Amino acid sequence: MSGTFTKSMARNIFYGGTVFFFLFFLALTFDTERTSPQRDNREALTDQVKAGKRIWETRNCVGCHTILGEGAYFAPELGNVYKRRGAEFIKVWINAQPSGTPGRRQMPHFELSESEMDELIAFLKYASEIKTSNWPPNDEG
């Protein structure tokens, strides 16, 4: 039989492989479900953070920026912007747009009230404290 690849060998590889990878997939899913509560910063999900996420969505920040890698690649990653820049910088930055600097990509002006600004910053702070296994991988935007 050596050197012959039979139909039953092919069938065993097919079924064995299917079962193996299905179990592997279940194990990964289980592991994700088990570890997410320690990583996703859910205890910090206040109403203010939720309101900030609503601003993030309704103003379509994600149409230009990524957050933890999700979004568009026109503008810097903002998952870590709270840690990189701090609340005061973010506030001043948003109020000062567009910069009008020649040769630089422009961010539109957003008319946000003081409390909307605080909500947005609370959301960015929340996002920066999610345990992402160091994503994004560098300190740049």
Ligand code: HEC
């Ligand atoms: C039309 C595209 C666009 C939209 C929409 C947009 N931005 Fe931006 N944003 C930019 C660009 C481009 C830059 C970088 C500009 C530069 O470096 O001169 C930027 C930079 C920033 C920075 C500074 C990042 C850093 O690393 O210093 C922050 C904070 C920021 N945006 C927040 C937001 C928030 C919050 C929203 C939604 C309310 C938003 N942006 C919506 C284009 C956009």
